[in-house]
Amino acid sequence: MDINREQWGSKIGFVLAAAGSAVGLGNIWKFPYLVGENGGAAFVLLYLLCVVLVGLPVVIAEILIGRTTQKNPVGSFRELSKGNPFWMFIGGLGVLTGFLILSYYNVIAGWSLGYVVESLKGSFQNLENPAAAGELFNQLSSRPQWTLLFHGMFMMLTVSIIYAGVAKGIERASKIMMPALLILIIILVIRGITLNGASAGIHYLLKVDFSVITGKTFFLALGQAFFSLSLGMGALLTYGSYMSKKDSIPISALNIVLLDTLIALLAGFMIFPAVFAMGMQPAQGPSLIFNILPIVFNSIPAGYIFRIIFFILLTVAALTSTISLLEVITAFVVDEFQFERKKAAIVLGIIVFVIGIPSALSFCGWQNVMIFGLTCFDFVDFISANIFLPLGGIFIALFVGWFWGTKNSVPHLLEGTVKFPVFLVSTWSILIRFVAPVLILLIFLSSIGIL
């Protein structure tokens, strides 16, 4: 073991940092619009099923690999597979996926930062309907200076936290930001559900209509569970590598999954009651929060302040995710090439910023630059989120379940856990060996159009 390797300063520090990675634009921006487009409560129910059957077992597996080896994704697979090149390639795929996801995710994160500034400037005060908000959104995102400025600023924020290190940077930031996030969401939920006419939104989120469930809904829910929990690319593996062997993996994993799910559900309760109270339609697509919320805030007392709070919240949620993405590649470069951490953070931040430029320009000038019929943004999103994540997830499950094997991995899993019931260990073994790989394979095949 590397005695110089950093560790989390506390157990709660690890859980908050990992939950911070999981909670992000996926929960607050994407989950609500998927719910809105796919039948409300029915989608929520399927999502929960996927989180339990695939999410939790793979979260445990990823943290387990990282905590056992105390290494980055490539180093971890090298150690546990005794240098098998195939498994090292799988670790490398995770690092590459981190690069790609960060490059476009940071663009959207930049928009949320830009919206904090626009909210402060009062740009949304006189807009009367979602169409006007949509127009403003198009105007802003189609200006390259605006998009690139906030893309760059957000990357600088991310780099500065990684620069400060594991305990001082990521952990300290998450300890402040995660509770703040939860409090801000709760304030907005209370605001939303006390609006006149909000009950229709609550009903929409609670009343399951099975007739709207199709195969596609199931796969969308499974894919969302995957992305939302930061699975399949070694983010949780890397965070797990800084975890003490005295702490319990199953209990930490359960807390991370519960927090991520809670925040996605709260985001639903934050948005839909307000949508219905405003007499608007839930199926707005990806522009849901950008078109609806600025207007919703105009109709409530102190809307100016609530709007600023909301976009700060979105920025904070995105930041705790971008730092986990940058940490995966930084840990790789620091461990494998003995790069100094601070230097690595800056150099990698610049590289990711540059790789992200075509994605940023996909909304402002490069709309017609196509790769396989997709804009640069959609292409990078598709190959990383729809192909590499599920692929990585399958191999993580197969690796822990079969190659390393549950017989060898369970003793490491139980380190730091006092009196863990045997039936829970067997349930996890079945989920990781059979259920998770088969279900992930199904999402994978559907996302590339084979199913």
Ligand code: PFF
């Ligand atoms: N889980 C993040 C979200 O829901 O926004 C996105 C993400 C972060 C995916 C980190 C993958 C990852 F490694």
